[in-house]
Amino acid sequence: MKKKKREYQSSELVKSFARIYGFEGKLVAFEIKDFLEDYLDESLFNAIKSVNLENGCIIIKIDSPLLKHDFQMRKSFYLKKFQDKFGAEKFNDLKIL
Numbered sequence: 001m002k003k004k005k006r007e008y009q010s011s012e013l014v015k016s017f018a019r020i021y022g023f024e025g026k027l028v029a030f031e032i033k034d035f036l037e038d039y040l041d042e043s044l045f046n047a048i049k050s051v052n053l054e055n056g057c058i059i060i061k062i063d064s065p066l067l068k069h070d071f072q073m074r075k076s077f078y079l080k081k082f083q084d085k086f087g088a089e090k091f092n093d094l095k096i097l
Contacts, residue, residue: 002004008084018051021084025052025054026052028086028090028091029051029053029058031067031086032049032051032058032082033051034087035082044067045082047062047063047064047067048060048061048062048063048067049061049062049063050056053090056090056091056092056093057091057092057093057094057095058079058082058094058095059097060094060096060097061097062096062097068096069085071094071096077095078094079094083095091096
């Protein structure tokens with residue numbers, strides 16, 4: 001069974017509420033995680049512990065050493081993919097932990 005996407009994130013009310021209370025980054029982090037869920041194989045996606053956005057840097061915590069290494073080797077590829085999908089002005093770095 002496929003999880004229901006976070007459709008509430010796209011509502012203007014939620015976006016303006018996030019702007020007022022300063023958690024826009026968390027909404028973008030959820031969108032990145034949803035994107036990775038679609039992009040990666042399910043077993044690989046399950047190795048991703050968390051996705052956060054802090055000061056223009058995407059921070060992805062990964063349990064699998066193999067997947068962590070893949071993300072580190074292809075860091076610029078993933079960063080470019082995220083910038084193309086969500087806007088280059090939102091983030092300028094990617095950290096894999």
